[in-house]
Amino acid sequence: MTSVPAGALGHAEKHAGGIELGKFIRTYVFSLDHKIIGLQFLFSTLLWFLVGGLLALGIRWQLAWPWSDMPVIGRMLFSGEGGQIAPEFYTTLFTMHATVMIFFVIIPILAGAFGNYLIPLMIGADDMAFPTLNMLSYWFMWPAFFCIGSSFFMPGNGAGSGWTSYPPLSVVQDAAPSSGLSQTMWLLGVTFVGVSSMMGSVNYMTTIIQMRAPGMTMFRLPLTIWAMFITAILQAFALPVLTAAGFMQVTDRLINTGFFLPEGLVVNNSAAASGGGQPLLWQHLFWFYSHPAVYIMILPAMGMVSDIMACFARKPIFGYKPMVYSISGIAGLGFIVWGHHMFVSGMQPLLGMAFMVSTMMIALPSAVKVFNWLGTIWGGRLTFNTPMLFALSFVSMFVIGGLSGIFMAATPVDIFIHDTYYIVAHFHYVLFGGTAMAVFGAIYFWFPKMFGRMMNDSLGKVHFFLTFVFLNGTFYLMHVLGAVGFPRRLADPYDYKIFEHLQPVNQFITVCAIGMVASQAIFAFNFFHSMFFGERAGRNPWKANSLEWMAPSPPGHGNFDFQPIIYRGPYEYGSPEVATDYYPQTQPPPPGVKSKSPGGH
Amino acid sequence: MRAESIRSRLSFWTGRDALAAGLLLAFAAGCGAPEAEFRGNLVYVKRKEIEGQTEFTKPQSADMANILAAYFGTPDDPHLPKVPGLELGPLVDLDRVKMSAGKVASDKTGQPHGLYREHCVHCHGVTGDGLGPTAAFLNPYPRDYRMGRFKFKSTVKGQRPTHEDLRKILHDGVAGTAMPSFKVLDNDEVESLVHYVKYLSLRGEVERRLADEVVELSEGERLVLDVSEKDKNPESFNGKIARLNEIVTEVVQPWLEADGLAVPIEERTAGWEDPEAKAKSIARGRELFYGSIANCVKCHGDSALGDGQINDYDDWTKELDPAKPDTLSQYLALGALEPRNIRPRNLRLGIYRGGRRPIDLYWRIANGIDGTPMPAVPMKTPENEKGLTPDDIWNIVDYVRSLPYESLSKQDRQQPQITRERL
Amino acid sequence: MGRFWSLLFLSVPILGTLAFVLAIAGVGPFRDHWLPENVNDYGGVIDQLFMFILYLTGVIFIGTGVALFWFMWKYDAAKNAQPPVYMHGSHALEIVWSVLPAATLLFIAIYQMNAWADQKMRRPVAEAGPDGIEGTEDDVLQAPIVEVTGRQFEWRIRYAGEDNVIGTPDDVHQVNDLHLPVNEDVVIQIKSMDVLHSFFLPHVRVKQDVVPGMKQFVWFHGNKAGVYDIVCAELCGWGHYKMRGKMTLESREKFDAWLAGQYAEQERSGFQPKTGADEND
């Protein structure tokens, strides 16, 4: 019996009646329960996280020891060449690494996993507004998994025109070995992801607006929820553009609509079937989504980090409203900065200036948030447990990622560092140093709620330490590479005289990367072990304020075994009104005390 | 200074293989570290089998492989055939070959190795069979060296290329194809690659000749006798060996001669460059282009767009009998690439695969292009009144070189495109 | 443990700064691990801006890093008894740390514009137009000396030749081997034949994607003879890494001589095989 996850237990009790297949499927497979769907997202994304990591190792191996026999995959696919990979396979490696990490890991794990799991719990709803839509949003990931997964087994061993899929390379089928069927599958896959996220975001918006518990005013929402809310809005408005653009590219490829192909194009000695289009159009459409997407990939992380920090600093979040405003500010500005991906793309340089200004401005709200986090831990009582460490590392890493962004925003400087490892360092600090670390923190933080058991804190700290060290070992020196002008996406950069001496640094980076991937084994073990054998957690192991901790761990169907009524914001730690150093949102104020907590109408 | 040398000097992590081994354990116990190997010329063998209505026996095929290994070694450890009375000296030099052979690496002295696998193998394949991982998608397909035939050279059709011809192709690349220029490599790296290409060609040719030989054998007969026979009947044993050596010699001989066979070209009579002389020459060239002696128009088409003869194949493809679907399917099953028609060059693009120098075009016209349907023009001789003089050829050259600048050829006429000029 | 973790976080700004200092100083394993030498008169400004932003962000990086460390060190629950400060933020502070960065960022943005315009919009002028004033609409812009066309996977190069017009029979054709005169403004016309490429000259701080169907120009003023790399910086297919070219900056005389030599070779119309020469080298 102990081998059944506590989560499942707590859940199965709800519909007692033995192990009956139909019921099992309804409960755990095609479940309408936001928690199960959240967990489904969590498990799928963690699995893809592993795939993406291994793909990254492939990239690193080639960069450290070009054309040497690549372990496992090289030897499986290129035994005739003695395990030495073909250059087009390298393009596949980085394309698929990015695709998997962005579309199958970061976006779904934030919105899909945590969004699903936390939103109803944190706003005091018994489920999402549209449970069926919610289920569909998960099951629409599977066609995506299938399409992109299967593209590995098609000519070219997977799409290879970068996750940005710039035409003409991605549109002209003769332009690259991987621009054939595998590229089409890739595009379809991305479209499915789009559909899935679209369903999710509609659901989140409705739920947050409509289903808050009595007393849960907008300004009593935890920052996590605010972030999820804004993210949902971003997705709802940006995604259709990508989906449409992706579809245009599919039609360009399949029925020669020629949106993105200039007239009279001849690639690889075969004339393109259509023309009259403009390659830059794709870049505009793509980045119009993908820049907001960058914030889709970071905002929820910021929210969750804020909650974790406040909780373990035992202190109200510093500047709650400024936080909310800056999240919204980021979202707003996020729509008018896409051009900074295109400074040297051939876009009219005048536009470059405009985009430079807007881009510089978007750095502002991020700065504000960082200062607020510092303000939050200032004067607190910090407990350094695993979630807190990850949350703190988020701040530290995000600062690096944020600051290096300013270089790219400066157009003249961008001329030199565009498409170099400087940018690779930049977005990995934001996405791995930032989001991924926050996600780890969030998993350690909400695991007790999800499975009713605690994760092992000592193992967690070891995991944190190794990840933190290797992460910096891997990504920090990429700034230095970028400063030399070391370009991305080169299968063998050392032929260039100017880069040939950079190989040792790359070897160092590769070794760190291998270490980083390896140390995730600790996490995997901790995760699954604790799921079954971790010490049982009560409703509120962290003595936190927000609503989800009032529900049983794990919460049953319908979440709350009482009707939550909210009296205050989620960050009332150390409030003088009560003796305890925390003050749950649902706890009525002691008789005679006039609550002065913020967010009170 | 070479990338390789730097790599070896600053190599940060030397325990690479240890790491690889570790990772292997971590992921898959199943797959070991494979050696790069020469692939047998299965397609040609199959062709021979079909022609001779026979089948190579296991020992016969094994003999072929062993003989090749004995003469030429392996990709990682190449050697050159040692045949009494055969001096390879200037043709292929083992040290230079070794520099290109093997894995991509460099030894302590910074001497690079595996240049071929670093720069060429993706397209031309370990064996030089033009069947590298990337080959199938390239257009045109990469060259298969194993016939020992190359298109763009200074010697007459059917003869081997000179060392200089091959070096020029590596140096300039083949415009309009995926063959890049290796100008940026050090000179001795290019040299080494030329030698390695010759090495692969010789090996490939010998392999083909062995197949020809096997077909003629009767049931159970073999290319070599068992060592035990050496004493029992030495003459037949040595006879077989002698025959093999003879084959190798026959393959090498034309290569040795080639360097002397580059077709000399007399300097043009002075003053050909001044405008009206040139104009005249171009006009004359035009006549010849359409005339029945040079007969260029037949294949290159009435407007020189290369649309005169569009359903022919080059010799590499003809070996697959593209017209015979049943045998073709067998060849494709053995890894041959889907046949593609060879198109006569579109002379209006101003892209000259064999080089744009007048002498390059002169050679193309006077010598024909090996392995393709492009024939040589007949030269005027006492017994052949209806031939061309060198001047006639120069006229054709002038005309051909003027074609890209005719209004008909202008890009914007052919492919209108929105070109935007910047402030 | 709190102490340990604080120090771990402190190591980020310390090691981070150290790495950059070493790289800038170019010492030890970091020799030549910084901006490659700039040989373009117009390129220096890019380096200055880069360094300017680096120092600015460096200050914030260290500042926040140290602050984070200090708070972790000081407010570690294990070491620090007094109760947490119960506060929800400070309007004054929020204003300060919104306005200050805003001002700085805006300043950076404006400060860049001129440099950007020089790089991408103000193509060198051959001579002032009828109105005799440079920098006005009617200026005669300097004509490109050479056209570089990206193609899978090589840079096809075409010099205007005698008549200074690209696309005439006297053009000089090259591949991957770009020679240019030093100590003068050169304008290069760049195009693509098939897919996107990016014409990247690290040593002169020039980078511009080439887009099929679009003609663009880049320009610089080389000030040091030498051989430099041409890099492709936009994914262009399986052979992206192969698009390696070499740019040779040399004196006008040398350049003209070289160009003439190339033209002569290109027009070569006679061949006598080396007699008895060992073709081997």
Added chain:
Amino acid sequence: MPTGWATLSGVFKVVGDRPSAAPLTIDKDQAVCAPGGRPVLSQEFVIGPDGGLANVLVFVSQKLPDEEPWTHSESRSGKSDEVLFDQKECVFLTRLLALQYTQPIRIKNSDPVGHNTSLKPKKNPAYDQTIPSNAAGLYQPKAEEDQPFPVACAIHPWMKAYMITRRNSYFAVTKPDGSFEIPNLPAGVELEFRVWQERTNFLQEVTVNGASEKWAKGRFKRTLTAGETTSLEVQIPSSLFQ
């Protein structure tokens, strides 16, 4: 030791229902190559009214010393009289040309249109030249081939022919009625002959004078008696031509 001179003669006949020759697609110079638009048939095999198979090559495949008593003075190597190889209406008038390699070949074009004739021999120098209308090129072989090599015209890809160059004259090509004769063969010694036909390559399964024989890779051996003419009636199943 040969005991004298003998003759080998015979006829090749196709038995079974008569196979039909495939029509060729003439996509160029129709006026010349297919006058009056009449269909042009492939000559891969040409079968006479009574089943005689033309253009079958029979030759002595073993190496014989080039002097008496092994090789008759008539048949000895070193012939030098020129052989004409003409083409008309885009057809090589000799489908299979067998000759001594010492003989020069005059490659003629009797058509009003230009041709180009390309020889792809194994041991001889290659040859590929445009032959202007009513002009000719000269080709001098240099070596003995042990099987026929193809001749083609790139301008008219459907044009095909074969050539074989031998040392001595111990070879014959069957006439339209399928008959052939090789005189002056050394008698009393076992001779190895090889038989080749364009479509079937070296003939293997045949019936000779009623008895079925298996010629391994087209080889058969005979010992002839001096002064006599050994004649073979070779029957080939028409299935080989379907």
